[in-house]
Amino acid sequence: MAKIAIIGTEGAGKTVFLSVLAMRCRSPASGQAWLEWKTKETQDHVAHAWDTLQNQDWPPSTPTGTFRRLEWTLHTSDGKSHSLRVFDPAGQDIRAIFESAEPDLTKSQKELREALNEADVVLFLVNLREVIDAPTQRRKDQVEIPLKLAVDFVCQRGVPTLLVLTQYDSYADLLPDPETSKKDPRIYAVARYLPQLFGLLSTKEAASSSKVDLHAVAAVSETVPIMDDAGKTHRRPKKDFKSEGLIEVLDWIKDAVTRVAQRLKANYYLYGNDGKEYGPYSVEKIWQYVGENYINAKTSIRSDKNSPWEFLGNVPEFRSIKPSLPELMQQPVLPSAPAPSELSGCIWRIVQFVIFIWVSGMIGGWISTCSSGKH
Numbered sequence: 001m002a003k004i005a006i007i008g009t010e011g012a013g014k015t016v017f018l019s020v021l022a023m024r025c026r027s028p029a030s031g032q033a034w035l036e037w038k039t040k041e042t043q044d045h046v047a048h049a050w051d052t053l054q055n056q057d058w059p060p061s062t063p064t065g066t067f068r069r070l071e072w073t074l075h076t077s078d079g080k081s082h083s084l085r086v087f088d089p090a091g092q093d094i095r096a097i098f099e100s101a102e103p104d105l106t107k108s109q110k111e112l113r114e115a116l117n118e119a120d121v122v123l124f125l126v127n128l129r130e131v132i133d134a135p136t137q138r139r140k141d142q143v144e145i146p147l148k149l150a151v152d153f154v155c156q157r158g159v160p161t162l163l164v165l166t167q168y169d170s171y172a173d174l175l176p177d178p179e180t181s182k183k184d185p186r187i188y189a190v191a192r193y194l195p196q197l198f199g200l201l202s203t204k205e206a207a208s209s210s211k212v213d214l215h216a217v218a219a220v221s222e223t224v225p226i227m228d229d230a231g232k233t234h235r236r237p238k239k240d241f242k243s244e245g246l247i248e249v250l251d252w253i254k255d256a257v258t259r260v261a262q263r264l265k266a267n268y269y270l271y272g273n274d275g276k277e278y279g280p281y282s283v284e285k286i287w288q289y290v291g292e293n294y295i296n297a298k299t300s301i302r303s304d305k306n307s308p309w310e311f312l313g314n315v316p317e318f319r320s321i322k323p324s325l326p327e328l329m330q331q332p333v334l335p336s337a338p339a340p341s342e343l344s345g346c347i348w349r350i351v352q353f354v355i356f357i358w359v360s361g362m363i364g365g366w367i368s369t370c371s372s373g374k375h
């Protein structure tokens, strides 16, 4: 099962995005991935939010401490299916896990942090309107800093990460017009309003070592002004509103989940202290050995017999393994040649022994030559 975390501060648009995505993509359309709900909680949650939107209102904001786990089966056009577990937490709790010290976290915030640590795919949702409208730099930072900390935290683990600009309909007119400008308005938007995150984008314009993909969505792309009982006007979903960008995000999720599934199937080989190669082992088995302290971040590993050796702690899926202090003090050396099999290991030891005899013979000969020269 691929675990997907949907992260964003309060009001980013997580609940609306997820509900509209699930409702718009709930049946097979030609050549597209689609979502089938797996639990009653998922179906109830989505249907309730969808009905509210159809009645031209917004679903209520997720109360702090609520940490919904929603489950779908993602069907892909090639007939494959993947189980998805999606976390839709309250924005305040996400902010708290990056801004508060460990002892101050509530039980559900600790659970949320654990879920973030274990997620296989992460979507960060951000409503740029919050930054655009922020009256002071401090308010802007309150949106950008927790987001940057969370993205950095996830990037360190090397999991597929997507930055989703939500509610795109409400600020698209402030960005360069894609028809007349050469600039991609989404990239421009991140550079202009979230400069700390810009360097992490995996685009040609941004830093090349980056890892975060970018999409923009408007789950509800059409709104109309509606007056409330107090005579105040609010923008509400238009009847039979349209959406933009959802299919692209689902496609990205499908690719990310497919990569995760391939990775989970991958086999790894380990280089033992005895100079022998062991394996193949599944990802689960490697984690089991880590848990049993049988191997650690400095163990040499490779994903097939022809790949170069790497330290376990440098492989993206195992990056969250922290080296312990004694490991950090060791000076491990990666095997440079392919690990010898048992037989070739034996031959190699004979060769080493012969070289040793030959070298010591030469030195011995040289010493005796020198000493004979002195006399």
Ligand SMILES: Nc1nc2c(ncn2[C@@H]2O[C@H](COP(=O)(O)OP(=O)(O)O)[C@@H](O)[C@H]2O)c(=O)[nH]1
Binding pocket: 008, 009, 010, 011, 012, 013, 014, 015, 016, 017, 058, 059, 060, 061, 062, 091, 166, 167, 168, 169, 170, 217, 218, 219, 220, 221, 223
């Ligand atoms: N125009 C527009 N507004 C949206 C959209 N999605 C969310 N919103 C607004 O953002 C508010 C918060 O959305 P919600 O999904 O509850 O945010 P969450 O706290 O991240 O779950 C909603 O009440 C709407 O006012 C959208 O696609 N378009």
Ligand SMILES: [Mg+2]
Binding pocket: 014, 015, 016, 061, 062, 089, 090
């Ligand atoms: Mg919500």
